[in-house]
Amino acid sequence: MEPTGSRHRTPSKAASQLRKGVLEYCVLALMRDGPRYGVELLRELEETGALATSQGTVYPLLSRLRRDELVVTSWRESTSGPPRRYYELTEAGHAALAEFTGTWPGFRDAVDRLLTPTACAQPSGKAEE
Amino acid sequence: MKAENAGDTERALVEQYLAAVGREASALPPERRQELVSDLAEHIEIALAERPGGTREILSELGDPRTIAATALQESGVGAGSGAAAAPEGRAVAPVTVEPVSGSGRRRTPAWVVVALPVVAMLAGILVGVLGLVLRIVGVVVLCRSRHWDWNQKWVGVAVTAFLPTVIALGYNFGVSSSDVPAFLPWLLTGAMLVMVAVGSGWLWKVRKA
Numbered sequence: 001m002e003p004t005g006s007r008h009r010t011p012s013k014a015a016s017q018l019r020k021g022v023l024e025y026c027v028l029a030l031m032r033d034g035p036r037y038g039v040e041l042l043r044e045l046e047e048t049g050a051l052a053t054s055q056g057t058v059y060p061l062l063s064r065l066r067r068d069e070l071v072v073t074s075w076r077e078s079t080s081g082p083p084r085r086y087y088e089l090t091e092a093g094h095a096a097l098a099e100f101t102g103t104w105p106g107f108r109d110a111v112d113r114l115l116t117p118t119a120c121a122q123p124s125g126k127a128e129e
Numbered sequence: 130m131k132a133e134n135a136g137d138t139e140r141a142l143v144e145q146y147l148a149a150v151g152r153e154a155s156a157l158p159p160e161r162r163q164e165l166v167s168d169l170a171e172h173i174e175i176a177l178a179e180r181p182g183g184t185r186e187i188l189s190e191l192g193d194p195r196t197i198a199a200t201a202l203q204e205s206g207v208g209a210g211s212g213a214a215a216a217p218e219g220r221a222v223a224p225v226t227v228e229p230v231s232g233s234g235r236r237r238t239p240a241w242v243v244v245a246l247p248v249v250a251m252l253a254g255i256l257v258g259v260l261g262l263v264l265r266i267v268g269v270v271v272l273c274r275s276r277h278w279d280w281n282q283k284w285v286g287v288a289v290t291a292f293l294p295t296v297i298a299l300g301y302n303f304g305v306s307s308s309d310v311p312a313f314l315p316w317l318l319t320g321a322m323l324v325m326v327a328v329g330s331g332w333l334w335k336v337r338k339a
Contacts, residue, residue: 038168039175046190054192056150059168060201063161067276069339081178085171092339 015052024061025100026050028070028093035074037084038062062087070096139184143173146188153198157205158280165201240277243268244334247290251326254298255319265291277337289329294322 030036030044041062042055051058065071070093075083089097147166154162169191176187191197246268254261269291273283301318 037175038172039179042172042190054190054196055172056169056191056194056197057200059165059172060197060204063164063168063201064204067338078178082174084175 019050019052023050023058024065025097025104027058027061027065028089028097028100031071031087031089031093032097035076035086035088037076037086039084041087065093068092135182139182142184142188143170146173146191146194149194150197153194154201157198157201160274161201161205165197169197238271238275240275240334240337243271243275243277244330244337246271247326247330248323250291251294251323262295265295272333277339278333279338282333282336286329286333290326290333294326297322 026045026048027041030041036044038059042051042058045051045058046055062071065087066073069090071087072090073085073087076086077083147170150169151162151166154165157165172191173184173187177184180187246264250261250264250268252261253264269287272278272286272290275283278286297318301315
């Protein structure tokens with residue numbers, strides 16, 4: 001019964017900036033293979049390590065995805081406990097995810113090239129610190 | 130008896146938490162705030178069904194109410210949040226609007242109905258005045274409830290498609306004695322109002338959010 005607040009480190013500024021742009025597509029990607037309910041979605045997101053913040057902040061995002069009609073929701077009965085609200089990609093959601101999936105590798109590689117120290121990026125006089 | 134007390138404490142914790150979210154999110158439009166709180170309440174209920182007795186852990190995973198409210202404010206910021214601003218271009222590739230599947234989420238009137246109503250109200254009003262008035266009121270209500278426009282757009286929409294036509298009609302009916310008016314004036318006014326309503330509706334259609 002102890003509070004378990006220590007589970008969430010405060011994310012660094014870089015992590016939270018990154019998260020802002022990418023989280024939406026991570027959430028869409030989790031729904032690619034079929035409908036998911038909120039608790040399940042957040043658990044998986046947390047397990048991937050892409051969340052970098054508390055679970056509750058995903059609900060405003062889900063709400064916007066719903067408003068933008070990238071996802072739709074429907075209630076389903078469960079064998080245990082209350083009915084779950086399932087989130088499902090719409091055609092527009094699939095299209096947005098596909099577009100991001102196409103853009104991401106090039107972007108990632110470009111950033112990698114900038115970040116990775118290579119022989120030509122660091123010429124001979126580098127030991128001057 | 131003890132177990133019951135523990136249950137009460139856990140329920141109180143949840144209520145406190147949700148109240149805190151509601152308080153922190155007070156800058157959100159009421160509809161958004163309610164949605165946020167009920168989404169979280171739903172999450173807690175289901176998480177508890179899967180993990181009985183885990184209230185504290187579940188709330189701690191959800192995180193600080195202030196952070197959640199701040200995120201919600203960013204997400205609903207019109208044009209301010211990066212996501213909201215970037216969305217229209219991102220969605221340009223998507224095939225035309227997808228109608229919300231019936232029975233999913235909360236029911237809302239589709240944008241085309243909201244936009245068509247003022248025009249229908251105007252035309253109906255020419256035939257049966259009362260019908261026009263009723264439709265116009267319905268139009269204002271569905272416009273205000275719609276998610277397709279922000280509040281500034283809603284105010285303009287209400288003014289142009291409902292308020293001004295009503296004022297003009299009332300002004301004409303009560304302000305002018307019919308004797309000293311040329312015969313074409315009522316038709317001219319009706320035509321002008323129709324154009325105004327049509328332009329207002331067209332504008333609403335153009336600026337609507339998907």
